[in-house]
Amino acid sequence: MTDFTRRRFLTRSLALGCSAAASPLMTPVSLAAAPFDNRLVVIILRGGMDGLGVVQPYGDPGYEALRGAPVLSGDDALMDLDGFYGLNPALAPLYPMWQAGELSFAHAVSTPYRGKRSHFDGQDILEAGSPDADGVTARDGWLNRMLQTVPGITAETAYAIGHGESYLLRGAAPVSNWSPEVDVTISPQGLLLADLVMHDDPVFRDALAQAFELADSDGTEVAGMDATEPTMGGAVRSMAEARGNASHTRIAQFAAERLREDSRIAAFSINGWDTHLGQSRMLPRALTRLSDTLITLRDTLKGDWSKTTVIAMTEFGRTARFNGTDGTDHGTGGTMLMAGGALRRQQVVADWPGLGEADLYGRRDLMPTRDVRAHAAWVMRGMFGLDRSTLETSIFPGLDMGADPNLIA
Amino acid sequence: MAFQPVTAAIRFGCGLSPVVAPPADLASLFEQIVGPDEMAAAYPLMEFDAFQAEILEYRDLVRARRKARGTDGFQARRKAANVFRKNIRQRQMRWLQTHMLRRVDTRQGLRERLVAFWADHFTAQGKGGIARWGTTPYVETSIRPHVAGSFADMLVDVVTAPLMLMYLDQDRSIGPNSQMGIVRRNKGRPSGLNENLAREVLELHTLGVNGPYTQDDVRQLAELFTGMSFQPEVGFNFRKPLAEPGTETVMGKTYGGSDEHFSHVEEALRDIAAHPATAAHIARKLVVHFVSDTPDPAHVAHVEARFNETGGNLAEVTAALIEHPAAWETERPNVKQPFEFVSSSLRALAVPAAAFEPLNERQSQALLATPLAQMGQVWERPAGPDGFPEQDDAWITPQGLAARLNWAVTVPRILMGDLPDPRAFVDTALGPRATDAVRFAARASESVHEGVALILSSPAFQRL
Structure with a gap:
């Protein structure tokens, strides 16, 4: 340090120009070889997505009584999926993905969580992946436990993106974190x-x-x-941007860029699904964020999209009927979305429970007929070849995966 | 190595300050926790009984709203509930400022650090309604008065605190053979034990995960705990109809009997608090938190012995923590957690209360709460009942460090307007810890705000 004069220092910094990436002072991130080639992205849809509003079972005779007549023509028409289910028109940008066999849904699914319908507990169980049978939720997340079963994992293998409380990737296996909105200026x-x-x-x-x-x-x-000089306006603006509409595509882009390199797992959240009121405005907004995210992932992953599966899951579905404020309240059964070139084909997987009064869970919510964790488990089995007993004991303790829904090509 | 004033102010306090001198000797450091609580008086925060009244008030507003659904009065009711909730959310940002100001101004830094340590050790969060904003009142009432008192007293207060009963599901636990349990079972409604609180009391709060207890002890303690509940109208309430009849045996000792009563629970809690495994667990955790992720076994043993000798007198236990030579060992001390980093930066800059007054909710979010979250610490919301991580590598991640640097570059400038000259500030913030590299950076930076940021970002400042 003694011979480190200001002049020499400045000469060096001038020679470097202004790109940090070009700086020899910055050691590049060392990337170890990944343990497998397939990619998995898990998106937590926080707030409780209204499955019945996203993938609408318009062919069910009970649907109209609960939700009103389905819109089958015009600008706001449903995108028909298979003659029974129709896709919310806000997801129209994803229709080509469906046609290409790169989009699927699992309907009438839920975690084992029942009863109190709290976001707090519902998300904990969704991310911990363990039921609350004896009053205890695991402290690590299921995606981290999956990593713990695979040899050769490095911190670069999995990215938890964004800041907040997500505990899907919490646990003993090393994981990286980054929020693209953390900009150092x-x-x-x-x-x-x-x-x-x-x-x-x-x-x-x-x-x-x-x-x-x-x-x-x-x-x-x-x-x-x-x-430039920091200002209050700038600070408030950058916070608003970080929370606002632009952040989800930045996160998706960042995730895809890491997955193009040596990362194989990425997890992040999309908020805004808690549509207690004004659902006809709120839900399309959230769905647009979701479709932007998926399209950004596909377009940034390029060739690697064919090796990728994205699963988007939520803590619970919403009430089958609208409430008094053009919204829906916390429910039980809901919908999971899957996307990616690694999917076998387009399909809506469901043991459909029906929508008659007696078919509803508590005469109120869509009846869950399958554990959403079983689908996540089958995806991981298809993508990474994990054996069934590991999935049913270590990753999702106590889960019965049931019959193979054949999700992955 | 022995006591040093600067290390005392940083490692066992809230950091160096241009206004408040570091403690001169070990005795004055210890005095900080036994004298009157100056910051509680200077910057008061809400106690839990007042907050409980608000829970009730909000619940009534929500009920009124629900009843008015479909009537003309609905919009007005909805607005009333929303306004109430919004005011509490805004107050939460004021409270965050108050917590910061306590740390900026205090002459009793060790007390603030101990409050934070114990609040984290006994992490609890409210669920539903406005209870999620109840952490500050919970800590003010159930933690703060006990940090130089008895560990057993604190344990009893915490385990019966409404927020803890909610957080760890004790309010859902029903003795299977209790009066209520039988009635519910006959009606086909869920009735049964919830072990969550009992397990965490043994695993996290007292004996530690490697402690000498079995699943059977958890089960028995959970049965003993039945009856403890919280109702906003009355606060903590032991409800006999929920309590499992008969005796329970925890760690070889039998409690209860013919009459279900809270005194049996308290008796068990006091026994567990006095268990040698509790002393070992708490001693280690204290040394890890204040000194190093890899604590000196002799230091831990010293604190542990004092815990056992004094029956968990926390003033004495803290004295043992600070008097041991290993407490002053300086090679690679712990990294400050984000809240400590931000508050000690504000203290070094002596940011006045007036700087916070004009901030609205969004601005407080942008300058304090969001940056803390970006550094990895959502204020008052650790991810689980085990609190925030102690290991340094949980905090010094690329993201966490970038967020710290970013905060240091932007926020002091916004809050203060005029910043101190970095060449002088390097001594204010670091004292004898300033290295040649930091002094050089302070001189060489192009702008004052970057110079200040570089000092705050230096490992010498970020370590305790």
């Missing part, structure tokens, strides 16, 4: 100085190097000449 010189002050502490030095590489690779440069 610092001058090029500030960047070099940050590396300098952290240089002698390896924990900080390595994390910083990776941070800059990730931040640079997720579409926004870390260090720019335009690193």
Whole structure:
């Protein structure tokens, strides 16, 4: 440090220009070979997605009494799936994916969670993947437990993306985290100085190097000449952006870029499904976020899309009937979405319970006829060749996977 | 190695401050926790009984709204409930500021750190309605008064705290052979034990996961716990009709008998609190939290012995923690958790209360709550009952570090307007811990706000 003069320092930083990625001070993230080639993306749809509103069983004679006449023609018409189910028109951008055999649904599914219909408990059980039989939910997430069963996992293998409370990937297996909205805006010189002050502490030095590489690779440069004076307006704006409509596609893009490299698993959430009121406005908004996300994943994954399965699951479905405020309340049975080139074909998988008064769970909710975890388990079996007993004991303790729904090609 | 004022202020306090001098000696550090609670007086926060009244008030608003569905009065009722909820959400951001200000101003930093330690050890979160915003009142009432008191007293208070009963499902647990259990079973309604609280009391709060208890002890303790419930009208309430009749045997000792009563629960809790495994578990956790992820066994043994000798007197236990030479060992100390990082930065900058006053809810979110979440710590909401992770590598991730750097670059400038000269600030924030590299960066940075940010981002500042 003694011979580290300001002049020499500045010469160096000028020679480097302003790209952190080009900086020899930044050690590149070391990537180990992945243990398998297929890709799995798990999206948690937080808030309780209304399955009956997304994949509408318009062919069921009880549907109209619960939800009103299905819209079968015009601009807002359902996209027919198989003569019984129709897709909410807000998912029209995904229709080509359906036609290509890259989109499927599982209907009338739920976790083992019953009764109190709390988001808090429902999401915990969905992510822990263990039932609440004796009052205890596992502390690690099922996706992490899956990683624990596979040899050769590195931190790069799986990414939990976004910040928040997700515990799907929590646990003993190493996992990386990143939120693309974490942008460091610092001058090029500030960047070099940050590396300098952290240089002698390896924990900080390595994390910083990776941070800059990730931040640079997720579409926004870390260090720019335009690193301006911070303002309140800017801080509030960047928070709004992080929570707002743009963030889901950035997350999807970042996930896909990592999956193009050595990552194989990515998990993140899409919020906004708790449609207690004004569902006719709220639900399309959330569905648009979901379809943007899937399309971004497909387009960014390019050739690797064919090796990918995306599953999107929610903590519970919603009431079969509308409530008094053009919305639906917390329910039980719901819908899971699957997408990706690795799927066998387009299908709506269901042991359909019917929608008559006596068919409903508690005369109120869509009756769940299959455990949503069984579908996730069959996907992992198809994608990674995990054996059934591992899936039924370590990953989803106590699960009976039932018959093979043949989801994966 | 022995006591050092700067280390005392950082490792066992809220950081260095240009206004408050570090404690001069071990005795004055210890005085911080036994004297009157200055910050509770200077920056009061709500106690739980007041919050409980609000839970009731909100519940009534929601009921009124539900009854008015489909009538003309519905919109007005809906608005009333929404406004009430919104006010509480906004107050939550004020409370976050208050917590920060306590740490900026305090002369009793060790007390604040202990409150945070025990609040995390006894993590509890409300569910439903407005209860999710009840953590601050819970800590103020059930934790804060006990940090230099008796561990057993704290345990009893915490286990009977409404938030804990909700969080770990004790309020759903019904003795299978209790009066209510039989009635419910005959009606085909769910009735049965919920072991959640009993398990966590043994595994997390007292004996530790490797402690000498079995599944049978969990079951027996869960049976003993039946009857403990929370009702917003009365608060904690032991309801005999829910309590499993007969005796229960936990860790070889038999409790209860013909008459179901809370005193049996309390007796068991006090026995478990005094168990040597509890002393070992708590001692280790304290040293890990304050000093190092790989604690010196002699240091842990010293604290553990004091816990056993004094029957869990936490003032004495804390004294043992700070008096041992290993407490002052400085090679690779712990990394500050995000809340500690942010609050100690604000303290080093001596951010005045007036800087927070003009902030609205969104601005407080943007400057404090969201950055904490990006650093990996959703304030007052750890992911599980085991609290926030202690290991440094849970915090110094690429994402976490980037969020810290980003906060340091932007927020002090926004809050303060004029920032101190980095060349002087390096001594304010780091004292003798300033390295040549940090001094160089403070001189070489192009702007004042980046200079300050680099000092706050330095490992010397981010470690305890």
